[in-house]
Each structure stands twice: as C-alpha cells, then as structure tokens.
Amino acid sequence: MKLFYSDASPYARKCAVVAQEKGLGDQIEIDRINVYEMEFREINPLNKIPCLVLEDGTGLFDSFVICDHLDRIGTGPRLIPETGKMRDQVLRLHAIGQGMTDAALNLRSQVMRDGKLDTPLPKDWYIDRQWAAIQKSCVLLDKEIDTLQGDLNLGMISVGTALGYLDLRIPEAAWRHHGPALVGWYDTLMQRPSMQSTIPKG
Numbered sequence: 001m002k003l004f005y006s007d008a009s010p011y012a013r014k015c016a017v018v019a020q021e022k023g024l025g026d027q028i029e030i031d032r033i034n035v036y037e038m039e040f041r042e043i044n045p046l047n048k049i050p051c052l053v054l055e056d057g058t059g060l061f062d063s064f065v066i067c068d069h070l071d072r073i074g075t076g077p078r079l080i081p082e083t084g085k086m087r088d089q090v091l092r093l094h095a096i097g098q099g100m101t102d103a104a105l106n107l108r109s110q111v112m113r114d115g116k117l118d119t120p121l122p123k124d125w126y127i128d129r130q131w132a133a134i135q136k137s138c139v140l141l142d143k144e145i146d147t148l149q150g151d152l153n154l155g156m157i158s159v160g161t162a163l164g165y166l167d168l169r170i171p172e173a174a175w176r177h178h179g180p181a182l183v184g185w186y187d188t189l190m191q192r193p194s195m196q197s198t199i200p201k202g
Contacts, residue, residue, distance in 0.1 A: 001055060100137045148201045
C-alpha cells in the first residue's frame with residue numbers, strides 16, 4: 001500500500017498514527033508530495049492528501065475512510081468500536097478533533113490568502129467562528145476529560161493530531177489556556193511512539 005502524505009498535514013498524520021498502532025507501518029510506503037506541485041486526480045479526483053492506494057490500485061481518500069480501513073485490516077484492539085455506546089463516544093470525539101483541525105486549517109488558509117503571515121488575523125465573523133470552534137472544543141474536552149481515558153481509540157488520535165497541528169500552525173490559539181486538564185492528557189498521549197514518530201514538521 002502507498003500513502004500520499006505531507007509531514008505538516010494533521011489528517012495524514014492521523015492515518016500514519018493509526019497505521020503504526022495497528023501494526024501496519026512496514027506495509028505502507030509513504031510518498032511525501034506537495035499537492036500544489038503534483039496532481040494525482042486519476043487516483044483521487046479531489047487531489048487531496050491523505051490518499052491510500054491499495055494493492056489493487058484503488059485509492060481511498062478522506063482520513064476517516066483510510067483510518068477505518070486500516071483499523072479493520074490491522075492487528076490488535078479496534079480503534080473504532082463496531083457497535084454500541086462506545087462507538088458513539090469515539091466517533092463524537094473524532095468529530096471534535098476533526099472540527100478543530102478544520103477550523104485551524106481555515107484560519108491558516110485565510111492568513112496565507114491575505115499574505116500576512118507575520119500579522120494578527122483579521123477580525124470578522126468567519127474568523128471569529130473558527131476561533132470559537134477551537135476554543136469551545138477545548139473547553140468541552142477539558143470538561144469531559146474522562147471520555148479521553150482508557151484504551152486508545154480513533155477519537156483520541158483525532159483530538160491529539162488536532163492539538164499538534166495547533167501547536168505547529170496556530171500557536172496563538174493557546175489551546176492549553178482553554179483546556180488545562182487537556183494538557184496532561186496530551187502530554188501522556190505524546191509519549192506513544194506513533195505520536196512521536198509523526199510529529200509534524202514545518
């Protein structure tokens with residue numbers, strides 16, 4: 001299998017973490033690409049990463065679809081429970097992490113479009129909406145910190161990679177201020193080899 005990947009992408013990182021946690025790291029070739037310089041629409045018509053190419057040539061895209069596939073074919077405990085209340089909880093956590101990541105990327109895109117990487121972000125309803133999504137999610141996760149305890153699951157990975165992306169690209173979000181209990185949980189998560197080996201770069 002081949003995973004089209006970017007070191008800075010939190011979505012791609014989530015897939016790489018799942019691959020390692022499921023014992024599939026040595027079965028996946030990592031192909032680091034820049035989608036602004038290379039197109040692979042014959043595999044993924046959306047031309048987005050991550051994209052996992054299976055042995056039969058089929059391209060799987062959207063990070064959740066890739067994670068679900070890896071979870072099913074890998075070894076060890078399931079990261080996405082198949083049924084029941086725990087499945088709802090894991091998918092809810094995943095949605096929070098995914099939403100935080102989406103908001104952070106929206107903020108990053110706005111800054112890049114305005115060409116003002118070294119100036120404060122402009123204040124308007126769209127920008128404020130993204131900030132609120134990040135901050136309120138951290139507050140909620142902090143309040144519901146018990147849901148992040150126990151065996152590792154995809155929801156935890158989603159939240160962890162979102163926080164890692166905030167550190168990389170949107171440090172002014174100051175998520176630790178909005179989620180003090182979240183800090184200890186994140187520090188513990190970061191001790192996992194899969195999180196250490198996929199720390200985003202530049």
